[in-house]
Amino acid sequence: MSNVLILPIIIPLLTGMVMIFFRRRIRLQQWLTVVSMLLTIGISIVIIQQISHQGILVLDVGGWQAPYGISLVGDMLSALLVLVATFISLICTLFAFGSTDNDHKVHFVYPYILLLLCGVNGSFLTGDIFNLFVFFEVMLISSYVLLALGGKKIQLRESIKYVIINVISSTLFVIAIAYLYSITGTLNMAHLSERIATIGQDGLLTTVSLLFLTVFALKSGLFLFFWLPSSYSAPPPAIAALFAALLTKVGIYAIMRTFTLIFYHQPEITHTIILCMATITMILGALGAISHWQIKKILAYNVVVAVGFILFGVGMATLDSLTGALFYLLNDMLAKALIFILGGAIISIFGTDKLRNFSGLILFRPSLGWLFFIASLALAGVPPLSGFVGKVIILKEGVQEGHLIMSVIGIITSLLVLYSVMKIFIHSFWGETLLIEGEQKATGTNALLPGYILVTLIIGMGLGAEWVLSYVEQAAEVMTNPSIYIDAVFKRNS
Amino acid sequence: MKFTDVFLQTSTKILVFIIMTFSIFILFAGHHNPGGGFIGGLITSSALVLLYITFDLQTVRDIIPVDFNQLAAGGVIVSVLTGTASFLFHVPFLTQTFTYVDLPLLGNTELASAVIFDLGVYMTVIGTTMTIITSISEDEK
Numbered sequence: 090m091s092n093v094l095i096l097p098i099i100i101p102l103l104t105g106m107v108m109i110f111f112r113r114r115i116r117l118q119q120w121l122t123v124v125s126m127l128l129t130i131g132i133s134i135v136i137i138q139q140i141s142h143q144g145i146l147v148l149d150v151g152g153w154q155a156p157y158g159i160s161l162v163g164d165m166l167s168a169l170l171v172l173v174a175t176f177i178s179l180i181c182t183l184f185a186f187g188s189t190d191n192d193h194k195v196h197f198v199y200p201y202i203l204l205l206l207c208g209v210n211g212s213f214l215t216g217d218i219f220n221l222f223v224f225f226e227v228m229l230i231s232s233y234v235l236l237a238l239g240g241k242k243i244q245l246r247e248s249i250k251y252v253i254i255n256v257i258s259s260t261l262f263v264i265a266i267a268y269l270y271s272i273t274g275t276l277n278m279a280h281l282s283e284r285i286a287t288i289g290q291d292g293l294l295t296t297v298s299l300l301f302l303t304v305f306a307l308k309s310g311l312f313l314f315f316w317l318p319s320s321y322s323a324p325p326p327a328i329a330a331l332f333a334a335l336l337t338k339v340g341i342y343a344i345m346r347t348f349t350l351i352f353y354h355q356p357e358i359t360h361t362i363i364l365c366m367a368t369i370t371m372i373l374g375a376l377g378a379i380s381h382w383q384i385k386k387i388l389a390y391n392v393v394v395a396v397g398f399i400l401f402g403v404g405m406a407t408l409d410s411l412t413g414a415l416f417y418l419l420n421d422m423l424a425k426a427l428i429f430i431l432g433g434a435i436i437s438i439f440g441t442d443k444l445r446n447f448s449g450l451i452l453f454r455p456s457l458g459w460l461f462f463i464a465s466l467a468l469a470g471v472p473p474l475s476g477f478v479g480k481v482i483i484l485k486e487g488v489q490e491g492h493l494i495m496s497v498i499g500i501i502t503s504l505l506v507l508y509s510v511m512k513i514f515i516h517s518f519w520g521e522t523l524l525i526e527g528e529q530k531a532t533g534t535n536a537l538l539p540g541y542i543l544v545t546l547i548i549g550m551g552l553g554a555e556w557v558l559s560y561v562e563q564a565a566e567v568m569t570n571p572s573i574y575i576d577a578v579f580k581r582n583s
Numbered sequence: 584m585k586f587t588d589v590f591l592q593t594s595t596k597i598l599v600f601i602i603m604t605f606s607i608f609i610l611f612a613g614h615h616n617p618g619g620g621f622i623g624g625l626i627t628s629s630a631l632v633l634l635y636i637t638f639d640l641q642t643v644r645d646i647i648p649v650d651f652n653q654l655a656a657g658g659v660i661v662s663v664l665t666g667t668a669s670f671l672f673h674v675p676f677l678t679q680t681f682t683y684v685d686l687p688l689l690g691n692t693e694l695a696s697a698v699i700f701d702l703g704v705y706m707t708v709i710g711t712t713m714t715i716i717t718s719i720s721e722d723e724k
Binding site: 092095099102103106107109110148149150151152 | 655657659660663664667669676679
């Protein structure tokens with residue numbers, strides 16, 4: 090029993106609810122948000138330490154034993170993701186303090202960010218597949234509001250599409266869960282894994298697993314990403330950064346969890362499909378990124394490329410490739426938040442996101458320029474930044490496993506990603522300045538603090554990769570050996 | 584006031600009491616029998632909606648000066664805090680407990696911690712339902 094596991098879920102929830110009583114007191118809300126997120130970060134560090142010393146933590150909510158009750162399971166994978174997700178939310182909220190307008194703030198933007206975090210952390214920590222659906226919904230409902238909040242024409246248009254896509258995928262999700270339940274008679278993920286291992290994963294179960302894959306692919310932007318670029322370019326920059334760094338990652342987590350814990354018996358079908366989807370995602374994402382001339386679109390397509398690359402690692406499903414995938418996932422959350430924040434700052438300075446209208450920012454915003462430069466290198470995975478380590482591990486494993494074509498595509502798309510963000514860098518920072526005197530200092534400065542924090546972390550994670558990898562490897566070990574997870578949930582000491 | 588409103592208003596005044604009493608009965612019955620915070624909350628909301636239909640928005644707001652947003656938030660807080668009491672007793676989150684107490688008038692009564700949780704659900708359901716209904720029916724300000 091470890092009650093500490095519930096805290097990353099209920100601290101944001103309670104704080105968000107308390108804030109509803111202080112609707113007009115923005116300053117107080119901001120303080121509460123920061124304090125509650127710092128507290129959650131502290132607790133997730135405690136959880137990580139406990140897991141690394143004592144193994145997987147399990148909480149049987151209400152004292153009902155698994156598989157009868159609903160358990161929360163904290164293994165290293167979930168705990169690391171909770172830590173990074175909460176951290177990213179904190180950084181994006183810091184950016185939101187200065188970059189969202191007052192109208193946003195009185196309409197509960199902070200409570201919704203906290204509810205989003207509650208849903209994200211809940212999805213990571215739950216050990217029950219139906220609860221995964223519930224927390225997905227908590228997260229999605231908050232994201233609907235955050236996307237539409239502000240009520241600009243483009244936001245309303247995109248949120249209708251976004252809501253429809255997600256309602257459809259959620260429906261499929263419930264249908265898939267219902268099929269799974271009717272076949273196996275359980276919803277607890279550890280129990281599911283055990284039962285499927287006993288009865289064998291026949292064609293029916295594989296079909297159900299592909300239904301799950303479709304659902305998670307829709308949510309994470311794997312291959313079925315047609316909704317993503319326009320949705321992610323609609324909301325204000327701080328919210329877009331939050332979406333880019335968190336939402337698709339929850340879908341990736343769900344794929345990682347279900348296809349390493351539950352449906353791992355027929356990799357020749359399921360994992361091959363994941364690999365194919367990942368390859369196409371990388372290619373299409375990279376093409377999208379280089380073909381667009383608007384910052385928001387370019388960045389959104391970069392999200393897609395990264396999803397493809399991470400799933401390349403997941404699809405190979407070896408110890409090393411999963412280590413690389415998780416490491417790259419953690420790095421990508423930081424890097425995506427960073428690049429979206431800086432991109433948002435550039436857009437707010439120029440007042441447009443059309444690249445061709447930009448130039449000469451480096452004279453007035455040298456620090457912003459260099460931060461953006463480092464962020465671009467981090468996205469592409471240039472050493473010593475953290476993206477490098479994850480990419481090297483995945484590519485090395487790709488070559489060893491004989492996925493040569495995919496590895497080459499991975500490298501080429503990395504270069505295209507670098508080209509696409511360098512295009513932003515060159516167009517906005519080089520050349521003659523177009524800004525007039527008043528515009529030079531007016532906006533965009535609030536991106537610097539979050540930018541510095543994230544850059545420090547990205548460099549730190551690259552240099553201290555050995556240390557981070559020791560935790561990541563522990564997570565990958567559980568993913569390649571589901572019995573560790575199952576034994577922890579059913580409290581068998583093997 | 585139109586003539587037809589007389590019937591509606593007179594019957595509403597009586598019906599609302601019956602519905603409210605029934606909803607509270609359902610709320611407390613929920614521990615052992617069908618019922619509970621969710622259904623109880625919906626029934627209470629239906630009483631409130633009946634009031635809104637019969638009288639106008641402003642009158643009801645004067646009678647029941649509750650911010651339904653805050654009621655919903657308060658409900659969530661009550662429910663979650665009931666769960667967090669488990670931290671004090673070192674039992675898993677949301678563990679429930681009950682005891683029998685001799686109360687004046689009621690006699691030997693079962694008191695269960697789950698009822699407080701249900702009360703939170705009840706508040707949240709009323710708050711949410713009423714927020715949805717009033718914001719749909721409201722005009723642009």
